[in-house]
Amino acid sequence: MIVNDYYSEVNHGPYQLQDIGDLVLEEGGTIRACQLAFATYGKLNEAKDNAILITTWYSGTSKIMADVYVGPGRALDPAKYHIVIVNQIGNGLSSSPHNTAGPGGMARFPKVRIGDDVQAQHRLLTEHLGIERLALVTGGSMGAQQTYEWAVRFPDMVQRAAPIAGTARNTDHDFLYAETLNEAIWSDPGWRGGWYRSGADVAAGLRRQARLWAVMGWSTEFFKQEVWRGLGFSSLEDFTVNFMEGYFLPMDPNDLLCLAWKWQRGDVSRHTGGDLAAALGRIKAKTFVMPIDEDMFFPPRDCAAEQALIPNSELRVINSLGGHLALFGIEQAYKDQVDRHLAALLATPV
């Protein structure tokens, strides 16, 4: 367990914590008194048919999802919907390596899978928040993995699904990329096998990870057109240091490793003995598969191949020079496209 003020309501609030009890994990471990951090917007109506679940991505928390995807007049409008944003396990707000007391914290935090998150979220929603049906599940990147897992695992509960910039079964290329992110941390002598005294001891590794994200997270055209200037940065180095490194530096290395391990192994076909078509064929939700055209590691063709296996689905490609990290919502045009697709999806009768 380690003190890290980054993971607090000051930076990521408001959110609530719910103890959902012991969570026995697919890989055999147990998270005792598992805490889920979540934020809600709007109210559950009497018919209990207006609940929306939003999931979180690698390094992300409920706050960025609320800031970028939720708001009055938006597709995800708290005036119409009861929106629940759940922080995934390992993201630093919910139970995570850095905030779990020994002996099972830090480097000994158990291995968590996307399926474990969805089971935990299901417990939160059904046992604590009185939600039995979801009008929509949506999320980006690892949040898309959770969205797919929800739709496959609980097909009768999920009425609509919108996985953004992510896949149902992680690709080998993604596995390799995520591994380079891990290696950036592992190779820092300050990491000490996960037993550092402070995340700051691993600053060099976190900085390297940030630079790997710069290369793959945005698009080549993002740099060609110097889109970063519009974000208030004066040079390429200014952007990579003060945006990319600044973003990752305060994070906990073990938390990031926990998330990456989960990301690398996301695979809904675990439910069907490896048969992806069979797993995606189970989905009853009306599904919009929403890749980003310039995404370097979740390219639209990978998402399209999965969409083709989902019965009641459409491919809705988002155009953005941001690439994968368009997810951050740096462009109004990105948010407008997301809203247009989500509004159309929510308007579809089920």
Next chain:
Amino acid sequence: MIVNDYYSEVNHGPYQLQDIGDLVLEEGGTIRACQLAFATYGKLNEAKDNAILITTWYSGTSKIMADVYVGPGRALDPAKYHIVIVNQIGNGLSSSPHNTAGPGGMARFPKVRIGDDVQAQHRLLTEHLGIERLALVTGGSMGAQQTYEWAVRFPDMVQRAAPIAGTARNTDHDFLYAETLNEAIWSDPGWRGGWYRSGADVAAGLRRQARLWAVMGWSTEFFKQEVWRGLGFSSLEDFTVNFMEGYFLPMDPNDLLCLAWKWQRGDVSRHTGGDLAAALGRIKAKTFVMPIDEDMFFPPRDCAAEQALIPNSELRVINSLGGHLALFGIEQAYKDQVDRHLAALLATPV
């Protein structure tokens, strides 16, 4: 200076060495008694109009260029052409950090630019090989950078140019990517600021670099379709260890850093005060710009934008799931396309 048997005729021969004298560099250093390693195929005809220069890429030597691009019945046929393949400075065969005696070797090897290579090659060709005119200059990646530099710097000497999978002015995205390769080495404690006793001391860093190449060097579809199986590998890990790591492990870290520094700063507009259009406008060579459609870091649109600035040029896109490393010639279809384009270029009167 360090002993490294990898850089020998056993692995990279046959080649010859030529001392071209002291080479004063653009950045102010001098390579004393600069050695260029080169290989020739075919004979210079009496008219001296059949000379072709082939340049080398990051980590590559004359051998792979000969193996993949030259041969009887190929576009670059030694029966018709006098083909000279020159190893770039820093590649381990020509003067390089690892083979230069102190005090100016290893970490103190001077900074070299693409322009220095082209000056050195010009000296070799004109003063030692009796070549005054080049029917064609071609090369891939950093070899494309040298090709562009040749065409801009010596417009009256270069009749045809075929830069493959590379750019005339390096992009910011490429700079960032190359920097992550450098950081893989720099972050290895065994590197010791460049004063390691053996490249093997930097094995962990070289392995990380190899994995970064796996992610960006091939295409996402290369992994999706498991193209590596056709190369004789049994799993993703088998491929990354025994192909990618196996390729980089025997190399000299300082040599790679020397090459990357040069790659990051390749820019023909240095001749024209930063005006790329003016620099490319100088080219008199009939030029085929040949990007690879799946290239993750020299995307066709970057190459097309440069091609549009070259007076007598065409864009000839090569299709390959290999991505950038299709350059290695793992597919016959790639070689067939290259041959078709180069044959058409060589058949064009100038």
